[in-house]
Amino acid sequence: MRAVDFGNSTGNIAGSNISFSNGQVWTKLDLPPTWSSSLGGQPAKIIQNGTTTLTLIDEFGASTTAHFTDATHLLAAGAKGVGTISQGTISWANGDIWSEALTLTGRKNSTGKTTITATPTGIAMSDGTNNFQTQITSSTTVVITVGTPGMPAGLIGTRQNGKIVWSNGVVWNNFDFNALNALFDMATSFPFP
Secondary structure, eight states: OETTTTTTTTEEEEEEEEETTTTTTOOOOOOSSSEEETTTTTTEEEEEEESSOOOEOOOTTTEEEEEEEEEEEESSSTTTTTEEEETTEEEESSSEEEEEEEEEEEEETTTEEEEEEEETTTEEEEEEOOOOEEEEESSSSEEEEOOSSSSSSEEEEEEETTEEEEESSSEEEEOOHHHHHHHHHHTTTTTOO
């Protein structure tokens, strides 16, 4: 791509990043839509609608707006104040902590159902037959850490165009593209055991 009004720089799109020929890198910030509040474990939500304004729905069902102030901070218009994003959580100035609670569903080889469930303590995956634990090791790579005979430990999955292509030839697809981005963006910093 070429950014005519940006010094006529050219940019290459890779995953959630655009790397420009002038050295700048732009990163699309995706947050999971579902969270769990430290206030009684109640659900909370973040709605991203393609603008710079986010809609927050807290653990009580109250709605407010927020926006990014930088890549790791949100500023909410309501009582939450500043939120710091780190390791699958948002720590709000009012003491509430939201923990990522993301579930994605897709298909295995375009037929069978697949499920990915991510929390700050781990990522569980299932293909309907095999249930296993994984660790995301980069913005495009996931590795099975606790496997099964059908999906053994050490098997590597690579994110490619909204799909996960496993090193055994199995392809998981039909995921919500933004939710899959959110999973890889947030999970690469988790300190999994």
